Amino acid sequence: MVASTTETEVSQTTKPEENGGDKDIYAQLEEIAASTSECVRVVIRIRPLNEREQNTLPCLEVGDGGRNIVVNDQGNAKKFTFDSIFPIDGKQEDVFRNVAKPIIDSCLAGYNGTIFAYGQTGSGKTFTMQGPEESIQAQSGDIRQLRGIMPRVFEYIFDSIQKEREEKGSAVDYVVKCAYLQVYNETITDLLTPSQHNLNIREDTLKGVYVEDLTEEVVKHPEDCYRVLRKGVANRTVSATSMNQESSRSHGVFTVIIERKEEKPDNLVSKRVSRLNLVDLAGSERQKLAKTSGQTLKEASNINRSLSVLGYVIMALVDASNGKERHINYRDSKLTFLLKDSLGGNAKTCMVATVSPSDLNLGETISTLKFAQRAKYIRNKAYVNEETTGSLVQLQAEVRRLQDFVRQLLAERENSVTCKPANEQERNSNELVQLMKESESDTNLDEDKSYVDERSSRDSSFIHSNVEDTEELSKLLACAEQREREIADEKRYIEALLMESQNENKKRKANFELLETAWKNLAEKISAMEDNELVDSLNFSNTCEQDTQSSSDSILEQEEAVTRRLCETVYKLTDLLQTTQNDNKHMKAQLEEKETLLNNLQTETKMKDIHKEQNNNKEGNNSFLAIHGDSPVLNRLRKKIADSQESSGFQKKELVDESQLDYRELAQVEFLKERLAELLQIEAKQGENMQKLNAEKATLEKSVEKLKAEVNFLTEELQAEKENAQLLREQFSERERNTEHFKDDAAQMEEKIQHLQSKVRSLQTYRVQLQRLVDQQSEEIKSLRLRAQNAWDELIHARQDFESQERLRSDRLEKLFAELAKHQRQDAGRNDQKAAAYAIKEQMKQNLQTMNNVKDVKNMPPLEPLMNKALEFLLKQASGAKIASS
Ligand SMILES: Nc1ncnc2c1ncn2[C@@H]1O[C@H](COP(=O)(O)OP(=O)(O)OP(=O)(O)O)[C@@H](O)[C@H]1O
Numbered sequence: 001m002v003a004s005t006t007e008t009e010v011s012q013t014t015k016p017e018e019n020g021g022d023k024d025i026y027a028q029l030e031e032i033a034a035s036t037s038e039c040v041r042v043v044i045r046i047r048p049l050n051e052r053e054q055n056t057l058p059c060l061e062v063g064d065g066g067r068n069i070v071v072n073d074q075g076n077a078k079k080f081t082f083d084s085i086f087p088i089d090g091k092q093e094d095v096f097r098n099v100a101k102p103i104i105d106s107c108l109a110g111y112n113g114t115i116f117a118y119g120q121t122g123s124g125k126t127f128t129m130q131g132p133e134e135s136i137q138a139q140s141g142d143i144r145q146l147r148g149i150m151p152r153v154f155e156y157i158f159d160s161i162q163k164e165r166e167e168k169g170s171a172v173d174y175v176v177k178c179a180y181l182q183v184y185n186e187t188i189t190d191l192l193t194p195s196q197h198n199l200n201i202r203e204d205t206l207k208g209v210y211v212e213d214l215t216e217e218v219v220k221h222p223e224d225c226y227r228v229l230r231k232g233v234a235n236r237t238v239s240a241t242s243m244n245q246e247s248s249r250s251h252g253v254f255t256v257i258i259e260r261k262e263e264k265p266d267n268l269v270s271k272r273v274s275r276l277n278l279v280d281l282a283g284s285e286r287q288k289l290a291k292t293s294g295q296t297l298k299e300a301s302n303i304n305r306s307l308s309v310l311g312y313v314i315m316a317l318v319d320a321s322n323g324k325e326r327h328i329n330y331r332d333s334k335l336t337f338l339l340k341d342s343l344g345g346n347a348k349t350c351m352v353a354t355v356s357p358s359d360l361n362l363g364e365t366i367s368t369l370k371f372a373q374r375a376k377y378i379r380n381k382a383y384v385n386e387e388t389t390g391s392l393v394q395l396q397a398e399v400r401r402l403q404d405f406v407r408q409l410l411a412e413r414e415n416s417v418t419c420k421p422a423n424e425q426e427r428n429s430n431e432l433v434q435l436m437k438e439s440e441s442d443t444n445l446d447e448d449k450s451y452v453d454e455r456s457s458r459d460s461s462f463i464h465s466n467v468e469d470t471e472e473l474s475k476l477l478a479c480a481e482q483r484e485r486e487i488a489d490e491k492r493y494i495e496a497l498l499m500e501s502q503n504e505n506k507k508r509k510a511n512f513e514l515l516e517t518a519w520k521n522l523a524e525k526i527s528a529m530e531d532n533e534l535v536d537s538l539n540f541s542n543t544c545e546q547d548t549q550s551s552s553d554s555i556l557e558q559e560e561a562v563t564r565r566l567c568e569t570v571y572k573l574t575d576l577l578q579t580t581q582n583d584n585k586h587m588k589a590q591l592e593e594k595e596t597l598l599n600n601l602q603t604e605t606k607m608k609d610i611h612k613e614q615n616n617n618k619e620g621n622n623s624f625l626a627i628h629g630d631s632p633v634l635n636r637l638r639k640k641i642a643d644s645q646e647s648s649g650f651q652k653k654e655l656v657d658e659s660q661l662d663y664r665e666l667a668q669v670e671f672l673k674e675r676l677a678e679l680l681q682i683e684a685k686q687g688e689n690m691q692k693l694n695a696e697k698a699t700l701e702k703s704v705e706k707l708k709a710e711v712n713f714l715t716e717e718l719q720a721e722k723e724n725a726q727l728l729r730e731q732f733s734e735r736e737r738n739t740e741h742f743k744d745d746a747a748q749m750e751e752k753i754q755h756l757q758s759k760v761r762s763l764q765t766y767r768v769q770l771q772r773l774v775d776q777q778s779e780e781i782k783s784l785r786l787r788a789q790n791a792w793d794e795l796i797h798a799r800q801d802f803e804s805q806e807r808l809r810s811d812r813l814e815k816l817f818a819e820l821a822k823h824q825r826q827d828a829g830r831n832d833q834k835a836a837a838y839a840i841k842e843q844m845k846q847n848l849q850t851m852n853n854v855k856d857v858k859n860m861p862p863l864e865p866l867m868n869k870a871l872e873f874l875l876k877q878a879s880g881a882k883i884a885s886s
Pocket of ligand 1: 046088248282
């Protein structure tokens with residue numbers, strides 16, 4: 001297994017072009033990334049029965065191995081499997097060791113981690129995560145055993161840091177910070193600064209998901225953490241429900257931020273920042289069961305809503321991990337957005353689902369177990385959040401050091417090869433073959449492997465005789481392989497980073513494109529609106545305005561002109577009327593005067609007539625003079641009459657003159673009468689004209705009224721249009737502002753993309769440099785292999801010589817064996833003789849027996865010794881012949 005892995009790594013590293021170029025590398029990296037992703041760990045914790053459940057039946061049973069749990073649902077057994085199950089008597093310490101410790105270890109190694117407790121209200125989430133409040137700082141006694149995960153985490157973190165500081169001294173520096181927040185009714189509150197309310201969640205490529213303006217307190221001892229925890233707990237929203245006297249009504253997220261800085265040789269600095277989220281979710285419960293109402297009901301529905309979103313997100317993640325294309329709506333609730341990295345992202349996550357053992361809560365328990373079972377299939381892709389400055393320099397230095405080391409060893413090796421005798425060279429060749437076999441990277445040797453194995457076992461003495469060289473070379477090759485692997489790892493890491501940044505880039509590009517499309521659409525819309533709507537409307541409104549303005553102007557002008565004309569006419573008419581009236585008055589006055597004068601004259605004339613008659617009757621003058629009147633003519637007449645009384649001659653002449661004057665005046669009166677009639681006619685006409693003019697004026701006034709109404713209407717319309725135009729202008733400027741925002745966003749995006757692109761470029765340069773290093777290494781390894789191949793060829797030649805000698809030896813051996821066989825055959829002949837001798841002996845024995853029997857009879861000496869001697873002689877003869885032949 002290991003060998004095949006190494007082979008793959010080597011081939012990937014040394015010959016990237018053979019793997020189909022970058023595309024395949026990315027495909028492989030995808031596979032690697034997929035294979036490195038790991039599922040969320042899910043454990044179940046069963047709490048003991050509480051007072052309310054004392055007389056109820058248990059509905060849970062922990063199965064074999066502590067990983068199965070069986071729920072007795074009214075006679076139907078439902079089995080669930082999880083990573084671990086903590087039974088009723090499960091200890092806090094065990095929970096910490098199983099759940100928290102591996103995650104903190106990862107956090108200390110630079111990964112993000114999340115532990116969250118999910119379960120029905122009152123099922124033991126807070127007990128598991130935090131423990132009873134009085135236990136948090138307990139230094140001894142039973143209560144200390146009740147400390148939950150959080151206080152133990154603090155102690156473990158600071159213990160580990162202390163150990164590392166003792167080991168590495170001042171080269172390692174840690175900064176630990178704590179933050180604590182709650183999500184209550186979809187609002188995030190900073191529990192360390194509760195005035196910080198309604199905080200926003202932000203997402204960043206480098207920082208991941210974080211809460212803006214959240215207080216992060218630097219902590220230097222576990223005690224600082226206890227203080228922070230207690231402070232947060234005091235500010236957390238808790239209230240009593242029928243299920244739990246101190247029910248957490250909010251989701252609490254305690255975050256430990258571990259920043260580690262290590263100064264390495266060559267002034268290299270590695271920085272790691274990892275975040276550990278310890279989440280105590282609010283209880284999942286049915287309102288009916290929890291008997292909540294009012295504010296608690298609102299809380300409960302918010303809790304349920306966010307937990308439902310959590311459920312949907314988990315379902316979508318499970319679908320996604322099954323290869324389905326799903327959009328994960330993290331932003332549907334604050335909780336899921338906050339836990340984005342922990343669910344399917346860059347974090348190692350463990351979920352503790354807490355349940356009650358009582359059948360009273362059967363429904364909730366089953367629903368919790370189902371939820372937990374789904375969560376098991378979420379795959380996270382955690383990576384070390386590390387940043388090393390100058391790592392390329394370090395790598396190059398290390399590569400150089402290794403190259404020097406390889407060169408030195410090769411030189412040493414060559415020296416020893418040239419100094420050693422031929423048979424030693426052969427041995428070394430064998431060692432090299434062995435080493436090459438061990439390196440398991442050269443497929444060209446596969447054909448000869450069985451042979452080498454056979455030979456190696458036969459010639460193991462050669463190999464063991466030069467162990468030191470072998471070790472050196474093996475070290476060298478192992479080092480080279482190790483370096484190759486490291487470079488491959490580094491390359492893969494960089495490729496992964498590259499791919500990630502490219503993906504990020506792609507995403508950003510896609511976002512940017514989306515934004516651009518949106519922007520374009522908006523711009524198009526705006527321009528269309530500008531073209532069609534806005535321009536039209538603006539034009540329209542402008543035209544309207546202008547029209548209205550011009551029409552109103554023209555109307556006003558017309559109106560003014562008409563009014564002016566009218567006024568002028570009226571003035572003229574009034575003047576005329578006035579003049580006419582004045583004239584008339586004047587004429588009237590004149591007429592009246594003339595009439596009076598005429599009357600006077602008539603009276604005077606009458607008087608004169610009477611006077612004449614009186615004169616005729618000799619009563620003339622006094623009565624004439626008695627006529628009263630104020631006319632100057634009369635006065636003059638009176639005076640004249642009075643004077644005539646003094647002179648009668650003058651009286652006559654004057655009277656003639658006076659009568660002449662009367663005639664003139666009469667004519668004048670007649671003329672005046674005519675003039676008056678004329679004037680009266682003119683006045684009547686003017687009256688008619690006046691009436692006409694008045695009628696005209698009334699009509700004009702009406703049309704003026706109409707025009708005024710029209711003007712008012714147009715003014716109102718103009719006002720409305722002006723308002724519309726204003727509105728459109730505001731909309732336009734709003735859109736312009738939006739556009740500016742979009743532009744800003746786009747510019748920011750552009751900047752980010754450029755930043756990423758520059759990063760990608762630097763990574764690409766880094767990759768190229770690495771590739772060069774890898775190529776150099778490959779060249780080195782190739783030359784090493786070439787040397788090994790040459791040595792191998794030499795070995796083959798040596799072996800061939802050895803084999804020819806072997807063949808000669810075996811020919812000789814064969815000959816000897818043939819001779820041996822011949823002798824064996826001779827031996828067999830002798831054996832036959834021997835057998836015959838034995839048979840003769842037997843015969844002789846029998847004969848002897850017979851003879852002995854006879855001897856007993858005839859008293860003859862025993863023949864057996866003689867027979868034995870004869871036999872011995874025969875046997876000696878046979879073996880003597882065998883020795884001679886061999
Ligand atoms: N494993 C356990 N061993 C002993 N007591 C427990 C255990 N789990 C829970 N309890 C007790 O049960 C009660 C309720 O537990 P806890 O407050 O932790 O529930 P919760 O799930 O956090 O509830 P809520 O969601 O309402 O906040 C507490 O008094 C707690 O001490």
